[in-house]
Amino acid sequence: MKCFFPFKEKRKSKKEVSQSATELRNKSNPSNPALDRATKSSSSLPSPKSIPELYKEREHNLRVFSFQELREATNGFSRSLKLGEGGFGRVYKAAIRPSDGGTGSPIWVAIKKLNPHSLQGHKQWLAEVQFLGVVNHPNLVKLLGALPALPWMTRLKIMLGAAQGLAYLHKGLEVQVIYRDFKSSNVLLDEEFRPKLSDFGLAREGPTGDRSHVSTSVVGTYGYAAPEYIKTGHLSISSDLWSFGVVLYEILTGRRVLDKNRPISEQKLLYWVRQFPADSKRFSMVIDPLLRDQYSLTAAQNVAKLADSCLNNNSKDRPTMSQVVEVLEQALRDSQGSTNSFKRSFEVSTSKLVKRKPK
Structure with missing residues (x-):
């Protein structure tokens, strides 16, 4: 959420405040070295903005996902759907239903789940969100949305x-x-x-x-x-x-x-x-x-x-x-x-x- 409050996960029952879904353009090769380099080289970008600022600027383009949606999409964050793991945390492959609730084809996405013990994960996530908010190309992943703040x-x-x-x-x-x-x-x-x-x-x-x-x-x-x-x-x-x-x-x-x-x-x-x-x-x-x-x-x-x-x-x-x-x-x-x-x-x-x- 993060919430964003920094609440720690207990096995599979923990709600993560900082979770995001990014569109998976190439299912056979979920890893994107170009994006990894862009994210890690965040020093060349402006300083990461706060979560409220990011939401304020991009909320009209972002879809808000509930934790239940993301958990169901990943079958309870199943290891069988795990694509990889990095400084932020684990990445899972999932299919998300259309936002309009229609019967169209599901969208294949990568769901990133914060590792509560990561010292740099939150900062890297902010940098990635900021970067993806200004780029738009068919060969780059697209940010779809994130969890809302706790009411x-x-x-x-x-x-x-x-x-x-x-x-x-x-x-x-x-x-x-x-x-x-x-x-x-x-x-x-x-x-x-x-x-x-x-x-x-x-x-x-x-x-x-x-x-x-x-x-x-x-x-x-x-x-x-x-x-x-x-x-x-x-x-x-x-x-x-x-x-x-x-x-x-x-x-x-x-x-x-x-x-x-x-x-x-x-x-x-x-x-x-x-x-x-x-x-x-x-x-x-x-x-x-x-x-x-x-x-x-x-x-x-x-x-x-x-x-x-x-x-x-x-x-x-x-x-x-x-x-x-x-x-x-x-x-x-x-x-x-x-x-x-x-x-x-x-x-x-x-x-x-x-x-x-x-x-």
């Missing part, structure tokens, strides 16, 4: 489900468990986009008795670890709250915690969002452009405020995961009310338009 309600449900999982670790067991490595790539999604926390290799039993923390070596992922943990090695459940705040902003903005492909002032997500406080008129600038206006501004502001409280430098002033769950549940209710209100307003305006007599 607002789905994002909220992912946030809530992840919070409920962490709340269970913090309070639902006989011993307190600190996840210690909460990040977007450790949140897996099943077929219904329900979040599943994974990779518990760094999980640690929390403090007992009167102790407020445990002392341990600093491990984890850059950009997600709490500052007091990095500085002192003191680990507590509040450390998970900091990490959760980072992921909240990733989901709100559609950006990564660190993105060196962006201008210097925008590379570090937490520094960039500080310019657009939740109560300011400029706050909407941080919202993922792919959401357009299909979200509740009030709910988004409350989620941003929640993220800010999780990112409090004083760990004692951060909320508990149970409190986070309550705020997200309210944000979900607010969003549902906003959606229903929008539908009613649209139906009323449409009704008036239909009943209006011609002059």
Whole structure:
């Protein structure tokens, strides 16, 4: 989607945010060295643009594919349909039905599926999309479309489900468990986009008795670890709250915690969002452009405020995961009310338009 959120795949059930379909002109020779060279030599092209910019410029020419369509076309991303594998990930051969739903011949395509462990895959994909957007030749592959961004309600449900999982670790067991490595790539999604926390290799039993923390070596992922943990090695459940705040902003903005492909002032997500406080008129600038206006501004502001409280430098002033769950549940209710209100307003305006007599 990528989403684009950077969610990691768990076998075959993971939804990839960054997937694209390109027309396969020559089925007997799916590899195209000329295109490979053009993609790898992206330094000769302008710097890759962001996903929102690419969609904005080319959405009228691109077809939006659902994950289900791509999964069915590849028979569940079957190895028997695998054409090859590169820096981006695996490429599958598939037949896509005509976009108009007609009975015409299917279009043979190559579906590229991002490898979540690829360090250069996302950047290369952006470069390839940009390149294919300006070329048109019968001997070059043609970009057909890509997966859409996750809608607002789905994002909220992912946030809530992840919070409920962490709340269970913090309070639902006989011993307190600190996840210690909460990040977007450790949140897996099943077929219904329900979040599943994974990779518990760094999980640690929390403090007992009167102790407020445990002392341990600093491990984890850059950009997600709490500052007091990095500085002192003191680990507590509040450390998970900091990490959760980072992921909240990733989901709100559609950006990564660190993105060196962006201008210097925008590379570090937490520094960039500080310019657009939740109560300011400029706050909407941080919202993922792919959401357009299909979200509740009030709910988004409350989620941003929640993220800010999780990112409090004083760990004692951060909320508990149970409190986070309550705020997200309210944000979900607010969003549902906003959606229903929008539908009613649209139906009323449409009704008036239909009943209006011609002059």
